[in-house]
Amino acid sequence: MSQGSARERLLDAAARRFYEDGVHATGIDTITSEAGVAKKSLYNNFSSKAELVSAYIDSRHEEWLGLHQARAAKASTAADRVLTVFDAYIDHANDAYGKGFRGCGLLNAAAEFPAGHPARSTVRAHKEQVERILVENLEVMATEAEALELAEHFSFLLEGAVARAGLEGTPARLEHARAIASRMLAAL
Structure with missing residues (x-):
């Protein structure tokens, strides 16, 4: 598991998945699983997938x-x-x-x-x-x-x-x- 805050881990996971698989093809569950955080953690750091994309x-x-x-x-x-x-x-x-x-x-x-x-x-x-x-x-x-x-x-x-x-x-x-x-x- 990578080090860093939940936000950093989410951004790192999103960066890998968005680049390799595409933004629309990457679901929130994939990102949270790869980041090793709960889905609630994603929404504590980003109000939506759109904010994560931004x-x-x-x-x-x-x-x-x-x-x-x-x-x-x-x-x-x-x-x-x-x-x-x-x-x-x-x-x-x-x-x-x-x-x-x-x-x-x-x-x-x-x-x-x-x-x-x-x-x-x-x-x-x-x-x-x-x-x-x-x-x-x-x-x-x-x-x-x-x-x-x-x-x-x-x-x-x-x-x-x-x-x-x-x-x-x-x-x-x-x-x-x-x-x-x-x-x-x-x-x-």
């Missing part, structure tokens, strides 16, 4: 930000700081997943909800923050207009690569996308 999405976002911040702290050049976004995605793809890497957990979750659902809006905000991080780092190397355009290109490159990496179960596409981005940065 906490999962926020947790995945914070996890990615942590990976990015760790990489960014070691970057020595502006180009390196841009590439840390790619590196954080690669780090995520290299994590140990029970059923293998299946792509971006946030996009996988968002795909299960209809347009306009709060979960989709939260995932969109995360993706927009990633693009802002790219813009901020690119502005050191290019004009504001160029930085905005290149950040959008890099976002498309990242999202396409993570989708393909998820389908293929390997980070190779993300590594290739990073190499493309590196060549684009060298051309600035």
